[in-house]
Amino acid sequence: MSIALQEPIAPAASVQAGPAVIGVREITRRYGRNVALAPVTLDFRAGEAHVLFGENGAGKSTLISLLAGANAPSGGEIVVRGKVARFGSVAEARAHGVRAVFQEFSLIPHQTVAENIILGEEPTNRFGLLAKQAAVEEAQALIDSLGFDLNPRSRVVSLTRGKQQMVEICKALRRPPELLILDEPTASLSEHDAQALLKLVLRLKAEGTAIIYVTHRIHEIPIVGDRVTVLRDGRHIDTVPADTCEDDLIGLMTGRQMAKIYPTPRADLGAVRLSLDAVTTVPRRGQVQVQDAGLEVRAGEIVGVAGLVGCGKGELAQACFGLHRLRSGTITVDGRPVKQGDPADAIRNGLWMTPSDRRHDGLSMGRSARENISLSSYSFGPLRGRWIKTDQENRLLTEISRLVDFEPAKLDDPVESLSGGNQQKVLLAKAMVQDISVYVFDEPTVGVDIGACLSIYNALSKLSERGAAILIASSNLPELMGLAHRIKVMSNGRFVAEFARDEYDEHKILEQFF
Amino acid sequence: MNTLDVPNDAGSRPATSAALAWLVQNRQSATLPVMFLLVFVIFSLQAPNFLTVDNLTNVARQSVYLLIVSLGQFIVIVNGGLDLSVGSTVSLTSVVGALVMAAVYAAFPEFQLLALLAGVGTAVAIGVGAGLVNGLGISVLRIPPFMMTLGMGSVLFGVTLLVSGGMPIYGLPPMLGEWFGFGRVLGFPIAAVVALVLVALVYVLMEWTRFGRQLYAAGGNAKAAALSGVNTVRVTIAAFTLASLLAALSGLLLTARLGTGEANVGTSLPLESIAACVISGVALAGGRGRTLAVLLGTLLIMLVQNGLNLMQVGAYAQTMATGAILIFAMAIARH
Numbered sequence: 001m002s003i004a005l006q007e008p009i010a011p012a013a014s015v016q017a018g019p020a021v022i023g024v025r026e027i028t029r030r031y032g033r034n035v036a037l038a039p040v041t042l043d044f045r046a047g048e049a050h051v052l053f054g055e056n057g058a059g060k061s062t063l064i065s066l067l068a069g070a071n072a073p074s075g076g077e078i079v080v081r082g083k084v085a086r087f088g089s090v091a092e093a094r095a096h097g098v099r100a101v102f103q104e105f106s107l108i109p110h111q112t113v114a115e116n117i118i119l120g121e122e123p124t125n126r127f128g129l130l131a132k133q134a135a136v137e138e139a140q141a142l143i144d145s146l147g148f149d150l151n152p153r154s155r156v157v158s159l160t161r162g163k164q165q166m167v168e169i170c171k172a173l174r175r176p177p178e179l180l181i182l183d184e185p186t187a188s189l190s191e192h193d194a195q196a197l198l199k200l201v202l203r204l205k206a207e208g209t210a211i212i213y214v215t216h217r218i219h220e221i222p223i224v225g226d227r228v229t230v231l232r233d234g235r236h237i238d239t240v241p242a243d244t245c246e247d248d249l250i251g252l253m254t255g256r257q258m259a260k261i262y263p264t265p266r267a268d269l270g271a272v273r274l275s276l277d278a279v280t281t282v283p284r285r286g287q288v289q290v291q292d293a294g295l296e297v298r299a300g301e302i303v304g305v306a307g308l309v310g311c312g313k314g315e316l317a318q319a320c321f322g323l324h325r326l327r328s329g330t331i332t333v334d335g336r337p338v339k340q341g342d343p344a345d346a347i348r349n350g351l352w353m354t355p356s357d358r359r360h361d362g363l364s365m366g367r368s369a370r371e372n373i374s375l376s377s378y379s380f381g382p383l384r385g386r387w388i389k390t391d392q393e394n395r396l397l398t399e400i401s402r403l404v405d406f407e408p409a410k411l412d413d414p415v416e417s418l419s420g421g422n423q424q425k426v427l428l429a430k431a432m433v434q435d436i437s438v439y440v441f442d443e444p445t446v447g448v449d450i451g452a453c454l455s456i457y458n459a460l461s462k463l464s465e466r467g468a469a470i471l472i473a474s475s476n477l478p479e480l481m482g483l484a485h486r487i488k489v490m491s492n493g494r495f496v497a498e499f500a501r502d503e504y505d506e507h508k509i510l511e512q513f514f
Numbered sequence: 515m516n517t518l519d520v521p522n523d524a525g526s527r528p529a530t531s532a533a534l535a536w537l538v539q540n541r542q543s544a545t546l547p548v549m550f551l552l553v554f555v556i557f558s559l560q561a562p563n564f565l566t567v568d569n570l571t572n573v574a575r576q577s578v579y580l581l582i583v584s585l586g587q588f589i590v591i592v593n594g595g596l597d598l599s600v601g602s603t604v605s606l607t608s609v610v611g612a613l614v615m616a617a618v619y620a621a622f623p624e625f626q627l628l629a630l631l632a633g634v635g636t637a638v639a640i641g642v643g644a645g646l647v648n649g650l651g652i653s654v655l656r657i658p659p660f661m662m663t664l665g666m667g668s669v670l671f672g673v674t675l676l677v678s679g680g681m682p683i684y685g686l687p688p689m690l691g692e693w694f695g696f697g698r699v700l701g702f703p704i705a706a707v708v709a710l711v712l713v714a715l716v717y718v719l720m721e722w723t724r725f726g727r728q729l730y731a732a733g734g735n736a737k738a739a740a741l742s743g744v745n746t747v748r749v750t751i752a753a754f755t756l757a758s759l760l761a762a763l764s765g766l767l768l769t770a771r772l773g774t775g776e777a778n779v780g781t782s783l784p785l786e787s788i789a790a791c792v793i794s795g796v797a798l799a800g801g802r803g804r805t806l807a808v809l810l811g812t813l814l815i816m817l818v819q820n821g822l823n824l825m826q827v828g829a830y831a832q833t834m835a836t837g838a839i840l841i842f843a844m845a846i847a848r849h
Contacts, residue, residue, distance in 0.1 A: 321741075344743040355741060362741070364734030366801045375731050376742040378724040388722045430742065 019081075021046050021178050021210040022067070022098065027076035029062050036062040039076060040236045042229060044179055049201060049211040049224050051242060054231035054253055055421070055449035060214050063231070064181045067212070068100035069093030097178030101168050101185060103447070107156045114139035114152035117170045142170050146200055158286050161188040162309045169197070173204075180204060181212045186220065187447045190309035190475060191513060198224050216449055218246050219478070254451055261454060262482030263461035265501070269485070270299030273469035274320065274351075274438040279329035281319050288312035288493045290319055293329070295488065295495070297438065297469040302460065304480030304487040305473040308513050312493035313473035314356060317442040320471065321353035322346050333438050347380050352436040354427055356443035356473075362427045365416040369406070372415055373397055373429045381434030400429045403462060405455035421452025428459055439463060441472045445479060457483060477509060489513065545846050546794060546810055553814060557821030564824055577816040578709040579604075579771075580786055581809065582764035585716045586757030587787035588808045592720070593753040594733040594800025595652060595659035600761040600787055602670035603644050604780030607765030609678040611636045612775025616685035626689040633690065633769075637762040644670060645758030649751030667784070674777045683775030694770035705767050712760065717805040729753060734801025782833065789840040790815055815839065 023043035029036045037059040044050050052060045065071035067078065069087035077084045080096050087093040093100075107116050117139045125131045139152040148166045156164060165188060172180060182201070186194040201224045205211055213224055221228055225242030230252040237252050276295040283289035290312050297303045305313045318324055320331060322338045322345075331338045339345045346352075355361035363372050374393055377383040383393055401408045404425040415423055424445065431439060444460070445453045460483060464470055474480050480487050481504045489497040489512040497512040499505075557564040583600050590597045614636045619629040644666065651662040697704040720726040732739040732746045740746045761783075768779050794811030796803030815836060822832050 343741050344745060347743040353741065355738075360735075361737050362735075363738055364731045364801055366797070367730055367734045371727055371731060372738075375727060375739070375744065378727060379743055386724050388724070388727065 019046050020044065020079075021081065022096075023079040024063075024067070025077050025079060027063075027066060027073045027078065029066060029071065030074045035234050037066070038235045040231075041076075042236070042239070043079075044210045044212060046178070046210050047205055047208045048226045049205050049213050049242075051221050051225035051228040052212060052214045052231065053218075053221065053228050053249060054237075055419075055451050058231040058253075058449075059234040060231055061183070062234070064100060064102075064183060064212060064214060067093065067098060067179070068102075068181055069098070070100070070102075094177075098181065099172040099175075099177035099179070100181035100183065101165075101172050102183045103187065105164055105168050106171075107164060107167060109157035110155060112152065113143075113150055113154050113156060113159075113167050113170075116156055116167055117142060117152070117174060119171070121174075139170070142174060146170060146173065147196055160310050162190055162193045165189060165197075166193070169200075176207075177209065179210045179212065181214075183214045184216060184447065185213075186215065186217060188309070190307075190311075191477065191510060192308050194220075216447070218249060218450070221249065250450060253449075261450075262457055265302055265461075265483065265485050266300050266464055269301045270467060272296045273299050273334055274440075274471060275330075275332045276320065277330050277332075279319060279331060280327045281315065281324040282327050284324070288315050290316050290324070291493045293319075293490075293493075293495055295471075297471050299437070299467045299469055300464050301486075302464050302470045302472060302484045304484030305471065305490055306477055306480050306487050306509060306513070307475075307490035309475055311490045311513070313490045314442055315493070316490065317353060317356075317440045317471070317473045320438075320440045321351065323353075344379070347376060347434065347436075350435060350437035351440070352431045352434075352438070353440040354431050354442060354444060356446060358423055358427045358446075362430075363415050363423060366414055368412045369415055369418065369422075369426045369429075370397060370411040372426055373400065373411075374433055376430065377433035383433070396433060397429075400432050403432060404429050404459045405452075419449075419452075421448045421455075424448045424452060425455060425459075428456055432459075432463070436468060438469045439471070441470065441474075443474055443476075444472060445474070445476065453479075477506060481506065481509075543795070545843070546807060546814070549793070549814055550810070550817075553817050553821065557817070557824070561821055561824035564821055569820065569824070573813070573816050573820045575703050575706055576820070577812055578703075578705045579764045579768045580783065580790065580816060581709050581812040582712055582767070583761050583783050584787040584790040584808050584812045585712060585805070586760035588791050588794075588796055588803060588805065589716065589720070589729065589753050589760075590659070590757045591788075591791050591796050591798060592733045592800060592803050593729050593750055594736065595663075595750070595753065596788070596798070597648065597663045597754065597757045597761075598660065598784045599644065599648060599663040599667035599670060600757065601780035601783040602667040602674065603640065603758050603761040604765035604768065604783055605777050606644075606670045606674045606677075607637045607640050607762040608769045608772075608779050609674050609683060609775045609777055610640060611766050612683040612686055612769050613677065615687060615690065616683060616775075619687040620685060626687040629687040630690060630693075633766060637766040638759065640765075641759035641762030642755055643758075644762075645755030646751065648758065649754035652754065653747040653750035671777075678775065678777045680777060686769070686773060686775075690770045691773050694767055695773065696771075705771065708763075708767065712763075713805065713809055720805050725749070725752065730801055782836070785840065786815055786836055789836055789843065792840060793843040 020043035025041050026039040028039045040063060052063065054060050066073050069090045069092050078087060079085065085096055114136045118135045123131045123134045123138065136152045143150045143152060150163060150166055156167060165185060185197055189197060198220065201211060201213065222243050227239055228242050228244065228249065229239045230237040230249065232253060232255060274297040276293055279290060279293045281290045288310060293316060305316060307313045315324060322340045322342060325340055333349050333351045336349055338351060359365060374383060374397060377396065378385065382396060383389055397411055398408050401411065406422060406425040406429060410418065410422065415426055445456055460470060472480060472484060485501055487499045487509060488495050489509060491513060499509055563569055583604065587597055587600060611633045615629045615633040618632045619626065622628055648663055648666055651657045652659050694704055699707055728739065728744045728749050732744055732749050736746050765780065769775055790811040791803065791808060792798065793814055794803065794807035796808065818835055818839065819832050822835060
């Protein structure tokens with residue numbers, strides 16, 4: 001599987017083997033007194049995929065924003081083909097052949113795929129008017145050449161995040177760049193789309209494109225990468241070949257050795273707490289209809305729902321929380337039916353759902369971690385009442401911060417200033433400020449570094465120890481295999497298979513996805 | 515506190531540019547104090563009577579009406595809305611409140627208190643009524659706050675003109691003006707005391723109650739709040755009701771001060787109250803802003819108007835100044 005080039009580890013500063021397209025020399029970035037990136041020297045070579053690996057806040061994003069021209073360095077220089085270059089803007093970086101696909105998309109939601117792809121350089125006819133047909137054809141040709149499944153006439157707003165990611169990549173590849181920067185490109189993709197993307201990266205590499213590949217997914221590194229640069233706390237820790245074993249990479253990234261990623265699931269299970277019987281939802285535009293879904297989760301049990309992005313597992317999670325109208329079937333928590341469209345009633349009955357999109361559905365980004373976490377406790381938890389209870393709130397939040405490994409000193413920071421991992425911990429902590437017997441987690445570790453993942457897995461395990469029933473919908477199959485007692489696979493809104501823990505086999509489960 | 519990270523290539527800089535750099539870095543929180551300072555310095559130099567106890571007391575008293583309206587506007591903006599109907603609510607309260615008080619006073623001239631209570635009752639009824647309609651339209655019918663309150667503003671102003679015929683309303687009980695217009699307790703104007711009590715109440719509501727937390731949370735992210743079990747419909751209705759209620763109380767106090775019911779007293783208030791909030795750092799997108807800053811923002815606007823008055827700049831130019839301040843504050847908040 002690994003197609004790493006097996007070259008000797010080159011000292012990062014030296015330019016040898018394969019022409020360096022772009023390099024950075026002692027490049028740094030400071031914000032006030034904070035050093036986001038200590039002096040780093042690296043080169044990026046034609047036909048090489050250079051993986052940047054590190055936890056959130058390690059400096060990966062800073063480094064690529066400097067290379068993409070989105071940010072100016074505080075010191076050091078960027079070298080393009082041996083000449084010092086200054087990237088004052090994204091446009092200048094592009095003129096030097098650098099294109100970046102960031103996690104935050106730059107798409108116009110209400111325009112079509114084709115319009116987005118050609119944005120800025122629209123083809124015109126001889127009257128100077130937009131050549132719309134030509135644009136669609138050009139977009140289609142590009143989509144075909146990349147092997148994506150996209151309709152150039154769809155509106156971006158109606159697409160899933162995975163498809164939007166493809167549009168973003170099409171945009172970047174319309175004029176083939178010399179250096180392509182991909183910032184966690186598979187974070188929001190289904191397994192299938194992720195595979196397609198990895199193949200595309202291999203192809204671009206073979207065509208001589210230099211690639212910077214930022215990822216949290218450690219198993220992708222030997223597949224796409226040639227060299228891995230590990231960053232930690234804004235410092236360049238080491239640059240190693242991509243076939244370095246996972247434990248060593250995690251060791252470099254965190255600065256400690258990982259004993260064990262997944263806690264052992266508890267053995268004894270209690271009574272059925274969450275029960276879905278032949279649930280079929282009323283379909284909504286742009287969403288998958290859940291059909292005839294049956295499911296039981298017992299006290300202390302963790303059940304995983306696996307499947308591609310867009311298979312309906314997100315909708316299933318929402319349906320459990322009463323966010324979809326049911327055409328038929330019943331959903332009960334401890335024997336009580338879940339009311340439709342009434343989160344307050346659901347929480348009162350001991351049911352909680354953590355949405356997958358923390359930015360849009362989960363957190364009030366401008367408010368403090370404290371206010372976000374304690375919000376529902378004032379209605380449903382131990383803080384219940386009309387008045388703010390400072391002491392009690394402090395005690396509760398300190399205790400819960402400890403459970404999810406969140407630094408209590410950061411409780412009063414606005415959530416938007418926290419790293420993705422910490423935001424996800426806040427989202428998890430929100431779920432724990434009142435008595436809940438059934439938790440539904442939709443993508444509990446999306447876009448989160450491994451350190452934060454470990455904390456989240458531990459917290460989930462503690463919830464299960466306390467006797468909560470937990471349903472996890474996740475696109476991260478290894479995570480489900482590590483955590484869950486059982487995995488149910490969903491495809492096109494239906495459950496198509498179920499695996500008990502002793503039957504887990506990544507390939508057999510993946511086969512059921514399609 | 516303000517230790518600076520001077521880039522090493524620049525060497526040591528003179529203190530003034532270091533201070534300037536600090537200001538640029540902290541411009542969000544520094545805007546209000548700096549503008550205050552500028553206003554004081556400029557007007558003290560230009561208008562001889564500006565920096566006197568009499569004048570500043572005067573400004574404080576004149577600020578009461580805008581301050582109360584701004585508090586309501588603040589609550590609504592934190593919730594992620596906007597209330598363009600506050601001006602019309604003030605006008606309607608002034609006219610209808612005056613009519614009711616004049617009628618009761620005419621019927622029972624020896625019971626002035628009764629007329630006053632009737633006035634307060636009318637104000638509360640108008641405030642709660644207008645606020646409920648705004649809140650219901652926005653949260654249940656999902657009409658954008660901008661359109662809903664713009665429309666309501668027009669409706670209410672139409673009613674005001676219809677009821678008053680465009681004429682001032684006389685015959686108010688003298689007690690109204692003696693107490694709420696010009697009265698003092700312990701040397702402080704009663705209207706100002708009322709306003710400060712309202713500031714304290716709104717502060718407690720926003721910082722120390724569950725409702726405040728829910729208001730900030732829903733303003734920051736309505737969907738997240740709803741999924742956390744917050745009844746966002748109820749929070750929005752409550753926010754708009756409070757805003758209209760505060761506007762109505764301001765209308766009553768203004769009527770007491772003027773001694774007549776006037777249809778056009780509220781015209782400039784929507785813009786001025788929004789300006790006061792924006793200058794105070796209240797985010798128009800919702801979820802952000804502090805109660806006490808709104809107090810300062812309001813005073814700043816009133817100081818500018820007062821200073822321009824003393825410099826004998828006409829009312830038309832003052833209107834221009836308020837708009838310019840709003841744009842300027844917005845520009846700073848955006849960068």
